[in-house]
Amino acid sequence: MAELLSDTDIGKALGTLPTWTLDNGALRRVAELTDFAAAIAAVNRVATIAEAHNHHPDIDIRWNKVTFRCTTHSAGGLTTADIALATDIEATLA
Secondary structure (H helix, E strand, O other): OOOOOOHHHHHHHHHHOOOOEEEOOEEEEEEEOOOHHHHHHHHHHHHHHHHHHOOOOEEEEEOOEEEEEEOEOOOOEOOHHHHHHHHHHHHHHO
16 A cells, blocks of 8 residues: 655645645645636546556546546555646646
8 A cells, every 4th residue: 555645745745736735635736728628638638647657536527627636545645646646737737
């Protein structure tokens, strides 16, 4: 099982991911895109990244807004896999 990050490590990670927040034990990012098609395209890009990581975010789509939540369910919180995934999601949304 993956090791949970300390509060200090989570704080450091959030310092490098300013558009992400800590939300009930998960990293959360809301991306507002131009329209529904752009939102779906972003989700498809993130799906490719998630498959490469073999680690998958929770995704909620509301027309042009997409919420990504990264947490390691099997570990019960945040791990390095979540930070890596959030970092790559951020890069593809930039």
